[in-house]
Amino acid sequence: PHLTPEQRKMIEDAGFGGLLKISCPTLPSGFCGWRLRRFDTDYCELVIKGRGRIPVTSDSVHRVLGIPNSGGDVKYCLDEDAIAFMFDKFGVSGRYSPTIKGIENSLKHMKSADEHFLRTFMVLVISGFLCPTTCLRISPRCFPALVDIGSIRELNWCKFVVEQLRKSISAYGRKNSVPGCLFYLVVSTLCISRLERKKHLSSLI
Numbered sequence: 385p386h387l388t389p390e391q392r393k394m395i396e397d398a399g400f401g402g403l404l405k406i407s408c409p410t411l412p413s414g415f416c417g418w419r420l421r422r423f424d425t426d427y428c429e430l431v432i433k434g435r436g437r438i439p440v441t442s443d444s445v446h447r448v449l450g451i452p453n454s455g456g457d458v459k460y461c462l463d464e465d466a467i468a469f470m471f472d473k474f475g476v477s478g479r480y481s482p483t484i485k486g487i488e489n490s491l492k493h494m495k496s497a498d499e500h501f502l503r504t505f506m507v508l509v510i511s512g513f514l515c516p517t518t519c520l521r522i523s524p525r526c527f528p529a530l531v532d533i534g535s536i537r538e539l540n541w542c543k544f545v546v547e548q549l550r551k552s553i554s555a556y557g558r559k560n561s562v563p564g565c566l567f568y569l570v571v572s573t574l575c576i577s578r579l580e581r582k583k584h585l586s587s588l589i
Contacts (some may be wrong), residue, residue, distance in 0.1 A: 389525060390497035391505075398502060399537040402450020403509060408567065419569045425554045428546065430569070438572065440549065442542035447572050451514075451541045458544035459528040460515070466527040481522040485513050499533050506530050514541065514565050515548045 386393075387404075395401055422431050423440070430438040438444075446453035464514060474482055482490075487508045494501050512524040517523045549564035 386492045388495060388497065391485060391494075394497045394502055395505060397537075398506075399452040399541075400450075400506075400509065403513070405450070406567070416566045416570060419566075421555055423549075423569070425567060428550055430572070432458070434470075440542065440546055440569075440572070442546055444572055445545045445565075445568055447543040448568050449542070449545070449565075451545075452537055453540060453542040454539045455538040458539045459527050460544065460548070461523055463528045464584055465530050467524050469502075469531050470507075470527040473500065480522050483521050484506075484522070485507065487522060502536075503530050503533050506533070506536060509578060512546055513567065516564075571577045 392401075392404060421428060422433075423429075424431050424437070427437075428440045430440060431439065442453050443463060445451070471477075471481075476482060481571070487504060491501075491504055491508060494504065506531065507522050507526060510529075511517060513525075515526070529536065535545045545565050545568060552564040
């Protein structure tokens with residue numbers, strides 16, 4: 385609600401307009417845990433006993449989130465040059481990244497629609513939604529993909545979401561949390577269930 389029309393258009397032009405349509409303040413933790421325990425990391429599928437398998441693919445992520453689904457790989461790693469570049473852009477003088485809450489507050493007060501706004505928005509999107517971490521600070525691993533902010537539409541963000549989910553769920557059990565887009569897992573399951581109900585109703589007519 386704090387975004388200006390110009391900012392919304394900039395986000396849409398960058399290929400992330402689908403995220404502006406999401407209205408979901410919370411996720412059911414019990415249901416999320418149930419989905420995680422039924423994720424087959426070998427085949428990258430959600431396995432529902434007695435119902436079959438739901439492939440977790442870039443195409444399905446695109447249908448749910450509406451983010452870019454083609455182009456180069458998203459570089460998600462620690463890169464000293466990228467960290468120095470982004471720290472300079474955000475005015476960070478210490479060794480720690482800004483907090484997620486701090487970035488969120490900055491966005492609320494930002495009225496310009498420029499590269500700094502888009503970088504700030506994408507930093508929050510990655511560390512808070514597409515690949516959230518267990519830390520309260522922005523992950524510097526997202527910085528390399530945002531140095532050339534004008535090219536983010538040319539990266540395959542759907543593939544990135546799938547890869548990060550698969551990696552994080554593979555470690556589930558050894559860790560108590562999963563740094564992945566759980567929103568996608570929940571919504572994709574609900575969408576499949578809705579389609580099945582529609583087919584069932586159609587067969588009765």
